Amino acid sequence: MSTTPPVPPRASVDPRGPRFAAWVTSAVLVAVLATGWWPLLAAQALVFAVGAFAGLRYAPYAALFRVLVAPRLAPTDEREDAAPVRFAQGVGFGFAVVGALGYAFDVPALGLVATAFALAAAFLNAAFGFCLGCETYVLLNRLSIIKPKVGTAR
Amino acid sequence: MTGLYVALGTLLVAAVVGRLVRLRDGRNRRARAAALPEDVRRVLDPADGVTLVQLSSQFCGTCHQAKALLTDLAAGTAGLGYADIDLTDRPELAKELAVLRTPTTLAVAADGMELLRVGGVPKREDLLTALRPHLSA
Structure with a gap:
């Protein structure tokens, strides 16, 4: 019962897609912090939501990657599980929503802090390929007040 | 502004955090939970x-x-599961x-004692070197 049963084949993506998306996300979040313009953060929240809840196939930055970037790169056999990427998008969505509400309702400190957290996570993913939300899932789960688990988005 | x-x-x-994580990634660390x-x-x-x-x-x-990596290592090393x-x-x-992150790998002796742990994808040679003294038995 403790060991994992054999897993069925799972959805996967070209790992360079999420890296590209993380760079775009980082740029957008820097712009949000610099301008404090909440509609931009709300738009980013929407982008996160599509990736997390509808699927990476529909994620805007992933589409951008497929159309603009992927054709210029050598094809790869390398695959990455889609579930962690979607989970991370869900975490990003949470921070973006909190941040946008902070900015929109004149609590700029909340907007700054929430956006900064999202930026840190996006930049770690973009520059280091380190998915903060994924790797620390067990920690988030431990700290989560919504038992028994967070992030059911798959 | x-x-x-x-x-x-x-x-x-x-x-800075990214560099630290990269430095620690895959390195053998001390055991955290004794039994x-x-x-x-x-x-x-x-x-x-082990x-x-x-x-x-x-x-x-x-x-x-x-x-x-680990299944391959275990398959090729006597006494390693x-x-x-x-x-x-x-x-x-x-x-x-x-445990704060996954994957974390615990090297556990047969008596249930934790020997060491590795956060991230372990480095094959480092891990094997650290485990060798415990595998001789």
Whole structure:
């Protein structure tokens, strides 16, 4: 019962897609912090939501990657599980929503802090390929007040 | 203007954190839990001197990389076993084991004592070198 049963084949993506998306996300979040313009953060929240809840196939930055970037790169056999990427998008969505509400309702400190957290996570993913939300899932789960688990988005 | 400073500060902190994570990634670390709970002891094969217990989660990006490396290592090393525990729905066990990230791999002796642990995808040679003294028995 403790060991994992054999897993069925799972959805996967070209790992360079999420890296590209993380760079775009980082740029957008820097712009949000610099301008404090909440509609931009709300738009980013929407982008996160599509990736997390509808699927990476529909994620805007992933589409951008497929159309603009992927054709210029050598094809790869390398695959990455889609579930962690979607989970991370869900975490990003949470921070973006909190941040946008902070900015929109004149609590700029909340907007700054929430956006900064999202930026840190996006930049770690973009520059280091380190998915903060994924790797620390067990920690988030431990700290989560919504038992028994967070992030059911798959 | 404050926002721009916050952005630059955040990028700086994230860059430092990223470098630290990269430095620690895959390195052997000291054991955290001396005697492991029953949930972990249960997956040990008494025939193996040391078992590599990989702690995974469903949202783990590099768990299958770690699994491929560790199963291969265990298959090619006498007295070394491999087991996988999914912590996705078991936050209490994650807490008990003081695990913050997946994959984390515990090297566990046959008597249920933790020898060392590795966060991230382990480095094959480093891990084998550290385990060798425990495998001779």
